[in-house]
Amino acid sequence: MQPQFYNIINDELRGSEKKHNVQDPRTEEDLWDCPIATTQDFEDAVEAAQKAFPAWARTTVPERQAALVKLAEILEKHSDELTEILMKETGKSQLMASIDIKGSIAQCMYYSKTGLEDELQYEDENTKVIATHAPLGVVAAICPWNFPLLLSNIKVVSSLVTGNCVIVKPSPFTPHAVMKWIELSRGVLPPGVMQVLNGGADLGQLMTVHPGIAKISFTGTIATGKRVMASCAKTLKKVTLELAGNDACIVCPDADLDKIIPSVASGGFFNAGQVCVASKRIYVHESIYDEFLDRLVKEVERTYSIQEDGHAFSLFGPCSNKMQFDVVKGIIEDCKRNGYDVVTGGQTTQVTQKGFWLPPTIVSKPPEDSMLVREEQFGPVLPIMSWSDEEDVIKRSNLANAGLGASIYSTDLKQAERIARRLEAGGVWINQAERPNMGAFFSGMKDSGFGGEMGKQGLLSYSYTQCLHFAKK
Ligand code: NAD
Numbered sequence: 001m002q003p004q005f006y007n008i009i010n011d012e013l014r015g016s017e018k019k020h021n022v023q024d025p026r027t028e029e030d031l032w033d034c035p036i037a038t039t040q041d042f043e044d045a046v047e048a049a050q051k052a053f054p055a056w057a058r059t060t061v062p063e064r065q066a067a068l069v070k071l072a073e074i075l076e077k078h079s080d081e082l083t084e085i086l087m088k089e090t091g092k093s094q095l096m097a098s099i100d101i102k103g104s105i106a107q108c109m110y111y112s113k114t115g116l117e118d119e120l121q122y123e124d125e126n127t128k129v130i131a132t133h134a135p136l137g138v139v140a141a142i143c144p145w146n147f148p149l150l151l152s153n154i155k156v157v158s159s160l161v162t163g164n165c166v167i168v169k170p171s172p173f174t175p176h177a178v179m180k181w182i183e184l185s186r187g188v189l190p191p192g193v194m195q196v197l198n199g200g201a202d203l204g205q206l207m208t209v210h211p212g213i214a215k216i217s218f219t220g221t222i223a224t225g226k227r228v229m230a231s232c233a234k235t236l237k238k239v240t241l242e243l244a245g246n247d248a249c250i251v252c253p254d255a256d257l258d259k260i261i262p263s264v265a266s267g268g269f270f271n272a273g274q275v276c277v278a279s280k281r282i283y284v285h286e287s288i289y290d291e292f293l294d295r296l297v298k299e300v301e302r303t304y305s306i307q308e309d310g311h312a313f314s315l316f317g318p319c320s321n322k323m324q325f326d327v328v329k330g331i332i333e334d335c336k337r338n339g340y341d342v343v344t345g346g347q348t349t350q351v352t353q354k355g356f357w358l359p360p361t362i363v364s365k366p367p368e369d370s371m372l373v374r375e376e377q378f379g380p381v382l383p384i385m386s387w388s389d390e391e392d393v394i395k396r397s398n399l400a401n402a403g404l405g406a407s408i409y410s411t412d413l414k415q416a417e418r419i420a421r422r423l424e425a426g427g428v429w430i431n432q433a434e435r436p437n438m439g440a441f442f443s444g445m446k447d448s449g450f451g452g453e454m455g456k457q458g459l460l461s462y463s464y465t466q467c468l469h470f471a472k473k
Contacts, residue, residue, distance in 0.1 A: 010045070018038070028355055052190050064163065089174045093307070095314070100177070118133075139155070143170050225449070240461050246375070252408070255285075269300055286387065301360070316380070340372075401446075405426065441455040
């Protein structure tokens with residue numbers, strides 16, 4: 001039987017006359033219809049959330065944390081069903097789809113033990129100041145398509161544990177798993193506390209201007225992020241922007257190639273490069289460049305090959321939608337048109353019978369001002385450049401759109417740390433590929449974002465910090 005999907009408003013299932021469907025990126029088959037929320041649906045959801053907010057805001061942190069454990073149990077219980085849905089809508093293998101679910105469970109469990117407590121901020125003989133953290137109101141979570149559940153879930157659990165209500169808008173490319181998960185979670189929270197609406201840019205835009213929404217937590221491209229922020233200014237909403245990155249990965253001359261080649265390959269090609277903190281530009285010291293390139297190409301050809309049949313353990317997959325396929329295809333074609341050295345991959349037509357597949361592609365030494373180096377590719381094509389001078393490689397790494405992550409490989413930890421501290425990126429990974437840690441604050445510098453999420457610090461942006469000043473005399 002075909003699965004059915006609904007907007008969830010005030011704990012009720014709501015269909016819609018207007019629907020859209022998503023294509024399976026592996027096969028281009030049409031998947032299931034998904035109702036598109038109307039403006040009235042959105043108004044109803046805001047009203048339900050505002051009605052639920054005063055009571056939910058008064059719950060204690062442990063009460064909210066108990067609800068997160070229940071949400072984790074629901075994810076666990078329905079993980080097979082949700083994995084199937086995720087595989088279809090994203091084109092991921094079973095292994096990759098299960099990462100979305102296991103990661104979401106881990107986030108629920110992390111915040112079931114981590115919350116914001118009152119803290120003593122200052123004390124002397126005259127006064128004592130206690131900081132307390134009040135929720136904001138109704139949060140709208142506007143989400144991307146690359147890890148649909150995980151990246152929605154972080155916004156949901158951060159909202160809930162801080163006492164906010166949340167309305168989730170998944171990406172219209174991947175709405176199904178998120179909608180099913182919130183449908184399955186009905187009953188865990190009071191009606192109106194957690195809701196979901198399917199829609200595209202129009203609905204997102206409505207969320208950014210509605211006076212009943214207190215905060216927008218947005219993950220997506222830099223261009224959309226700028227529009228969101230401008231729009232939120234009209235009602236002075238709180239805003240968190242988790243935007244694109246163009247991560248530099250610096251390989252030092254003393255790096256242990258046996259150890260690092262699989263890691264660099266995974267940094268660039270895990271989930272076919274569709275990771276916000278994928279390594280997107282590799283800078284290898286010139287003394288080891290040729291050997292590095294040769295070994296990286298072999299590793300990538302061995303581990304990240306196209307598996308049309310949806311091999312369960314593949315870390316590679318198609319581009320998740322036609323729009324992204326066209327973007328990445330355009331970048332590869334630009335490399336070929338300009339005569340850059342494509343050392344593996346590079347085919348953009350008839351790669352497979354059907355689907356949005358592009359082969360893992362490596363380009364040697366494209367110029368710094370090429371499209372591939374300057375723009376975020378968000379797909380399976382990776383430029384490998386060389387460097388010789390530390391100052392120079394730091395300068396080349398620090399692009400305005402490269403503020404999210406970076407990585408450095410070196411056996412000299414002092415050198416690695418020295419470089420890391422000069423990189424203008426919210427996270428720098430040393431001797432490992434960029435992988436967010438739910439206990440660590442995740443944020444972008446420069447064009448890569450505004451504020452951040454995850455870890456205890458991530459909860460501060462879902463709260464007002466209120467100071468209570470007690471006179472002691
Ligand atoms: P996108 O900006 O196209 O869309 C993101 C969301 O915004 C979608 O839900 C979309 O419907 C909505 N939207 C579109 N226009 C809007 C508007 N005017 N107002 C409000 N909402 C609007 O991004 P995408 O293609 O879905 O995601 C891929 C991008 O996200 C990549 O650049 C990637 O690097 C980035 N990303 C960042 C992180 C991070 O944590 N920093 C994580 C994952 C992905």
